Every structure is written in structure tokens, then in C-alpha cells.
Amino acid sequence: MSIITKSHLRGFRNATRTFSKGINESLLEFSSETKAEKVTIFLSHKHDETEELDSAISLLKSFGVLVYVDWQDDGMPKHTSGTTANRIKEKIKENQKFIFLGTEGAISSKWCNWELGYGDSHKYLKNIAILPIRNDINSSYSGSEYMQIYPSIEHLDGTRKNNAGDYIPKGYYVLEPADSNGSQSFVTLKKWIIR
Incomplete structure (x- = not known):
């Protein structure tokens, strides 16, 4: 699994910004967009990981989607109550895609794992993916065991070959x-979003 590092994701976010903006301001701006003609994605995440969340939303929005948090x-x-859980269930069903922002914190979160289980039953296999994130290239990733059963969003660097022996172009893919x-089998993230 070619897991994306926090610094890679942060670099993408910083490269796509045209001016400096705080993380909270950026996240609020994402929530005010219109749904018209856009694929909608439920993004399961750990609430206190705002930098990872902002970076992931920046990445996903570059593909023209609307992200629900x-x-x-x-x-x-x-x-938080039973009403919260029911509202989350509605939103998972309502959004077209489900992405689990697989940080170490999210993997240990009861809520995130509950959302993943519910997403599994309503989006599996075509419309669910894990976006696995780790701290750096050398850190271990404790969530890889159960995440192996889900499609994953990965950044390939152009050095990996497909089954025919051809190099896969650099970019984001769902494997x-x-x-x-x-x-x-794999497809570009862009194609996965629109299928």
C-alpha cells in the first residue's frame, strides 16, 4: 500500500492555495459551496485533525466535488446523542461516495469506525474508499490490516508498473x-469520483 504522508498532503494543499488562509477559515469556506451538479462525498475523519482534514478536502475539491463533514x-x-448517529446515517446514505480519512487517530476513533462500518453496508465496494494517511514515510501504519479489504486512494509516483508491465502515470488512483x-485493478481518482 502506497500510503500518503501528512507532508505530501499538506504540500498539495499549500500548492493549490492562491492566498494565505487559516485552516478553520478554509474549512468554513468549503461548507458554503453549492451542491449543484457536483458529486458529493461523505468524509469520515477525526474531528481534532483539522490540518489533515483541510488538506484532504483541498485534494478532493481539486476534482470538482462537494465534501460533507x-x-x-x-x-x-x-x-452528541442518538440523533447525531441517525443524522450521520442519513448523510452517509445521501452522499454519493464515502471516504474514510485513515489517520492513526481516526483508526482508533469509535465514531470513525462506526461510520466506516455503516458506509461499508451502504457504499461497498464501488463507492467507498480509504484515504490512508501516516505521519511520514518511515512511520508504521497500524490500520493496514482491516483496510486491506477496501479500495484505497493512493498517490503513485510513476515508478509502479501495471499488470501488462507498463508504467502507471504519476497521479492519484483508487486501487x-x-x-x-x-x-x-485501479482507476484514476477522477474516474472513480464520476462513476
Whole structure:
């Protein structure tokens, strides 16, 4: 698995900004966009990981999507309750795609894992993906065991070959879980979003 590092994602976010803006201001701006003619994505994430969230939204928005995050939803109750869970279930079903922002914090979060389980039952396999993030290239990734059953969003650097032996162009891809022979099918992130 070619897991994206936090610094890679942060670099993408910083490269796509035309002016300096705080993370919270950036996140609020994302929530005010119109849904008209856009693919919608439920982004499951750990609430206190705002830098990773802002970076992931910047990446996804570069593909012309609308990203839903629960804490920007005015319909959410002020205090976590059963109503919160029901609202999240509605939103997972309502949004076309489900992406789990797979940081170490999200992997250990009861809520994020619950959302992933619910997303699994409503979006599997065509409309669900894991965006695995780790701290740096040398850090371990404790969530790789159960994440192996889901498609993953990865950045390929142009050095990997496909099953025919041709180099895969540099870019973001959604890779299906490997089959029993170790082969993986893949599609560009852009094509996955619109299919």
C-alpha cells in the first residue's frame, strides 16, 4: 500500500492555495459551496485533525466535488446523542461516495469506525474508499490490516508498473484490494469520483 504522508498532503494543499488562509477559515469556506451538479462525498475523519482534514478536502475539491463533514452540518445536535448517529446515517446514505480519512487517530476513533462500518453496508465496494494517511514515510501504519479489504486512494509516483508491465502515470488512483494472485485493478481518482 502506497500510503500518503501528512507532508505530501499538506504540500498539495499549500500548492493549490492562491492566498494565505487559516485552516478553520478554509474549512468554513468549503461548507458554503453549492451542491449543484457536483458529486458529493461523505468524509469520515477525526474531528481534532483539522490540518489533515483541510488538506484532504483541498485534494478532493481539486476534482470538482462537494465534501460533507458532519461538524459543519447545521442540522447536527449541539451535543452528541442518538440523533447525531441517525443524522450521520442519513448523510452517509445521501452522499454519493464515502471516504474514510485513515489517520492513526481516526483508526482508533469509535465514531470513525462506526461510520466506516455503516458506509461499508451502504457504499461497498464501488463507492467507498480509504484515504490512508501516516505521519511520514518511515512511520508504521497500524490500520493496514482491516483496510486491506477496501479500495484505497493512493498517490503513485510513476515508478509502479501495471499488470501488462507498463508504467502507471504519476497521479492519484483508487486501487481495489489485491486478489488472491496479488493483482490489483485501479482507476484514476477522477474516474472513480464520476462513476
